[in-house]
Amino acid sequence: MGLGPALCLSLCLCLCLCLSWLLSRPPAAAGLPLAPGPREEVLAAALQRLREVFDIEELPPDVLPRKKPPQFMVDLFNKVADANGITRAPGLLQGNVVRSFEDRVHVDQYHFYFDISAIEKGEQMLKAEFRVFKLKKKAMARRSDLPHFCKVEVYELLESGSKPQKKQLISSRLLSLYTEGWEVFSVTQTVSKWVGNSSSNHGFLITTTHVFNNRIEHNLVKFAKSQGSLQESRNALLVLFTNSHKRRSSSFVPSSASRFTEHMSRRPRAAALPSTKSQVTACHRRELYVDFRAIGWSGWIIYPSGYNAFYCRGTCLFPLGESQNATNHATVQSIVHTLKLSQDISTPCCVPDELKSLNLLYFDDKENVVLKNYKDMVATRCGCH
């Protein structure tokens, strides 16, 4: 779009506010102060811009509550984000996007195929994990002289269709016959190749062998397959940790953000909302709730249902107290303004001076569950700049 990062940020926050304001109004309330065209046009443009901010190319269908997200993705979201989606601490997540793909091919118990076409161009693969749930072997006569282990091998299939298939070993391990639980295989190299050339993706094959009395037994052990909703929570998953460079990283530039703040502080006056008294309050942070239900996105965003972006409001008049977090530059500007030492010098601007990232867990347009981290979405502090 060619927009500078800071402008993007200000547009985003502005749109969030404008949008929630628009949406909170009944359609009958005419006289929208910012609208040159009809209200619908403004709303459509705002929604389009919001989709760009959240990097949503195709609007996903309403998947909830028909489908449940994989528990692994829900746990991952809760690990990196609080209930409002705000990042708990930096560095918890590898990369800024985690995509999960469910196995949807039911040829037999041992073939697994994942349609990874939702991955975007320019997305850099960091790590790929193949997660399968190993089922317990139904207890046969459990004699202590029998070996309790079997060898499990994961192969990349090099061709589709007819058996026997050409395959390449990725990983091998010994597992107990009588325990159950998740097994995680690192498949980064293989999946990186698939990302580069989608026609080389023929899926995985898992084989198990059990040696007993010099006889080799195959496929004694089974892995959960999503047949029926009972096993749904144990369905095999391919999880990709990636870095998307597409998202504009909005390093914070106060000058354009201050334009945004001026705009913000003018807007409620235009709408004749607050009293005149608020115009002289010192720079402070206010709530700005972005409700995904109001935007119509609640059918596919799993968590959170909305978040508080906050905004900054108030004036930066001399003397600037410590709580106003003024830069030295702002302090000097407020003095020049107060003493009228120079023409046309306004007061410094009250803008966000610390922002946190937001995490979203959602179904994409192909119904895969994605966890994405968005930089600089929540104002945690305001200051005079």
Ligand SMILES: *[C@@H]1O[C@H](CO)[C@@H](O)[C@H](O)[C@H]1NC(C)=O
């Ligand atoms: C992509 O993979 C297919 C199937 O493995 C192969 O025949 C083809 O040569 C590959 N294309 C490229 C550009 O590597």
Ligand SMILES: *[C@@H]1O[C@H](CO)[C@@H](O)[C@H](O)[C@H]1NC(C)=O
């Ligand atoms: C300035 O920073 C302090 C400490 O982080 C914070 O408590 C205060 O609310 C900030 N001031 C504004 C105007 O946000």
